Amino acid sequence: MKFFDKLKKNYELKKDKKQKNKEREKYHKEVLLDEKKNKSNKKIAPNDAYISLLHINKIYDNHVQAVFDFNLDIQKHEFIVFVGPSGCGKSTTLRMIAGLEDITAGDLFIDDKLVNDLEPKDRKVTMVFQNYALYPHMTVYENMSYGLKIAKVNKAEIDRRVHEAAKILDIEEYLQKKPKEMSGGQRQRVALGRAIVRNPKVFLLDEPLSNLDAKLRATMRTEISKLHNRLQTTFIYVTHDQTEAMTMGTRIVVMKKGLIQQIDTPKNLYTYPINKFVAGFIGTPQMNFFEGNIKLIDGEFKLSFSNNTLIIPSTTIEKMDAKYFDGRKITIGIRSEDLYYDDKLVENNPQLSIKVKAQVIEELGAETLVNANVIGTADNIIFKTKNTSTIVADQEVSIYVDPTKLHFFDLENENTLLPRIPKYRHFNLKVEDGAINLFDQKYVLPPYFKNILKENNIYEFKIPTEAIVKGDSYKGIIEKCEQIDDKYLAHIKINNYLIFAILDEEISEGSEFDFDVNSHLIQVREDGEVLINSIPDTNKVLGKLFRIKDEIIYTAKNGKEKKKKVTGFKYKIGDYLIDVDKAIYEKTLAVLVKKFELHDIEYSFSSNVDALTKDQGITIKFSRLLDYGKEKFAQFVIPNENNFDNKFIIKVSDDFNEKEDYKLKLKYEELGARDTHFDINLK
CATH class of the missing domain: 3.40.50.300 (P-loop containing nucleotide triphosphate hydrolases)
Known part of the structure; x- marks a missing residue:
């Protein structure tokens, strides 16, 4: 009897496993694919x-x-x-x-x-x-x-x-x-x-x-x-x-x-390594790295490293944020195949040449690899030359640096400073009469900015590329439009400024481009302190998981309805519980209950979600109104027993009344969830 009981139990387990698989497949098709379609701010693979x-x-x-x-x-x-x-x-x-x-x-x-x-x-x-x-x-x-x-x-x-x-x-x-x-x-x-x-x-x-x-x-x-x-x-x-x-x-x-x-x-x-690790890992021999800086002096970009100063064309660093032109330390990278032992190139481009002393010569047949020392320093450099080269050990020579193949990385986070799509531009601008002179043109600040920024003070404005959108406030000329994956990056010249915009379609070179700047995406700093932050695409608040025991009714193969006890959970944010899709019960519980203790959960949701209600929902308290003129956002606080600092910002309509009481009604499909201890996404 025990043997048959065991067989029956194994059969039920397998059947239950298959059923859960089907539920999760359904969840993937109906929910995850919809999430992918709706997350326009993220690059996603085809469905x-x-x-x-x-x-x-x-x-x-x-x-x-x-x-x-x-x-x-x-x-x-x-x-x-x-x-x-x-x-x-x-x-x-x-x-x-x-x-x-x-x-x-x-x-x-x-x-x-x-x-x-x-x-x-x-x-x-x-x-x-x-x-x-x-x-x-x-x-x-x-x-x-x-x-x-x-x-x-x-x-x-x-x-x-x-x-x-x-x-x-x-x-x-x-x-x-x-x-x-x-x-x-x-x-x-x-x-x-x-x-x-x-x-x-x-x-x-x-x-x-x-x-x-x-x-x-x-x-x-x-x-x-x-x-x-x-x-x-x-x-x-x-x-x-x-x-x-x-x-x-x-x-x-x-x-x-x-x-x-x-x-x-x-x-x-x-060609476009995203960080120093990728740049060093890809390519043989490894990329040469040096610590140096860039300074903009009298209209010239001067690159200094290893006791050498090169004058590089502006096109080399056109995608680099201007804040790096103040002489701060950065990492410079150059591949051995982009250094040339060529007398004619050196003679015609002395501002792009450095002196080195050959140390070890590796003849590889079709080419020769030269391990050298940058004269006047302890820095080593490797460059390739033709197999017909007569260079010998201890010989001092000059080599040409191809400026179009230079790589630059942040000294601390090691990310590239020349991304294919620049993330942002920094501008130091003075506030006068509630406006700034942006791209040599008056830009009237929204009410929220005017309430915080002082007249005649200079602030650092960080303007992301995604803030440049089609509109009618500015008029620029398309210098170039390059295709990057399924998008187009427009190089826009306005007066003496070069800015970028991400477009869905190509615009021909020389065309006029009318655009606006979305003020809610701008960040403003003073002496390194953030005074105004950009409105985030996604809010993140902390909460818990609330375990439940439930009884579900299902139809058996014989057509009869049966009851089954299940263990699951709900999302707990503030004082409110949100139902969770049963298809991920097993998935999340396997991670959080069977192996690990329950941790704080980071919940995320869009700042554009229509979730304010006067009915049931998460208890929230109004904090302040962020008036951007064409758009308005409100900041709220979520009171909670765990003392989480839960603040969020959400877009509101023109008829929003800050004196009224609101609740936050979030649907399961609108929420992301992440275990903060192991950094695991739960859905």
């Missing part, structure tokens, strides 16, 4: 992504977090490469996709199907391991066919698939050999063949070439790329070798310490 990793986190039982909030949409037939140093979480992420590691939090969809709880064999993915994982006592044919035999595929079909894969990989003559009789490259082909015969939707490759010598690695890189082109299926490839990543991937995911640093094409990673 038809073949593989979606949504807020994936991995935390081990010892509370070590290996992967942090991993988000990636992969299209069908893409070749995605995860690259980064050892311990960055790339293999862990791959193993979670394969089903060999449990996902702590987040959802993984393959072909629009939630696979978090599916066994590896049911995910229609196949994995090629670093050590090949071949059975030594079996022949190549037996190794390749083993998985199909276990799946009870008929013999004729097995034979057809094995021979077809062997032909693709050019290993037909080795089918009756055993792995020990083959070279490393041949064994790797067998491992690939074993994967091919399963007709997977997704190939997962975990550093498959790391055990091969350099020559064989180069050959196998080409073979795997050819295989991808031939099979036209999705490949996800893990490597620590940036050369493999750059030569194989259609897109590359650069990781560091469990965090995504940048996702882009190989060319864009090389």
Whole structure:
């Protein structure tokens, strides 16, 4: 009897798991995709992504977090490469996709199907391991066919698939050999063949070439790329070798310490690194880095580093914020291939040349790598030169620095100072008669600004690129319009100022562009202190989870209604409870209750949400009105028993009456939720 009870219990558990999977799939389709459509302020991947990793986190039982909030949409037939140093979480992420590691939090969809709880064999993915994982006592044919035999595929079909894969990989003559009789490259082909015969939707490759010598690695890189082109299926490839990543991937995911640093094409990673880490990791040899500064003196941009001062054209740093032209320390980067040992270039551009002393000469055949010392300093620099170069060790030479290939990074956060889309511009402006002289034109300040800023004082105005929108207050000329992903970045010249705007469509060079500046996005500082902050797109307040025990009614297979006890929770913000979709009960409870204690939860919602009501909702207290003229916002406080400093700003209508009592009515679909201790998104 006990045996049958156990069988019944296992059956019920499996059935319950499948039902929860279906509920979460429904939640993904109906809720998450709607969220994606509505979050216009964020760059999102297409909704038809073949593989979606949504807020994936991995935390081990010892509370070590290996992967942090991993988000990636992969299209069908893409070749995605995860690259980064050892311990960055790339293999862990791959193993979670394969089903060999449990996902702590987040959802993984393959072909629009939630696979978090599916066994590896049911995910229609196949994995090629670093050590090949071949059975030594079996022949190549037996190794390749083993998985199909276990799946009870008929013999004729097995034979057809094995021979077809062997032909693709050019290993037909080795089918009756055993792995020990083959070279490393041949064994790797067998491992690939074993994967091919399963007709997977997704190939997962975990550093498959790391055990091969350099020559064989180069050959196998080409073979795997050819295989991808031939099979036209999705490949996800893990490597620590940036050369493999750059030569194989259609897109590359650069990781560091469990965090995504940048996702882009190989060319864009090389040309537009988002930070110093990516710049140093991508490219061979590593980018040269120096500490220096830029000063704007008498209309010239003077770049100083390593006892040298170069005069660089304004176009080099046109996307850099002007605040960095005051001489503050920054990091300067230049690749070895962008330094030229060329007498003619040096002679014609002395303002862009530096003197170095050659130390070590590495002749690589087609080119020569020179390790040198910048004269008068202890700084080292590496540059490439032609194989016909006669440079020798200890020789002092001058090299030309290509200003168009310079990279600049913030000294503290190490982010690039030349983003493809500039985030903001700083202007030091004087307030006179309730207005400022912005772009050499009068800009009347909104009432909220006038109440705070003093006449005849100079303030620092931080104007984000997104604040420049089509309108009729200003008239500029389009100097250039460059396409960046699915957007266009307009370079707008107005008087002597260059500003940028993000557009949905291209505007031809030389066209007039009429625009406004959204005042609610402007930040104002005085002596480093923020006097007026921009209105945030998203409010963030702290709250708790409120556990509940409920009883639900469901219809059994026999058509009868039955009752079932469930444990769930509600969101608790202030004095109000918000119902939570049942589909994420298990997902969140698995993270917060089974493994960890309950932590403070950060709830987020849009500042444009229509959520003020006089009926039931979160108790709030009016704080102040922020009158921007065309738009009005109100700041409220949420009283709470936990002493959270919960303030939020929300857009209000012209007829808003600050003397009336309001409640905040937020829907579950309008809320984001994040566990603050482990930085895990709960939905």
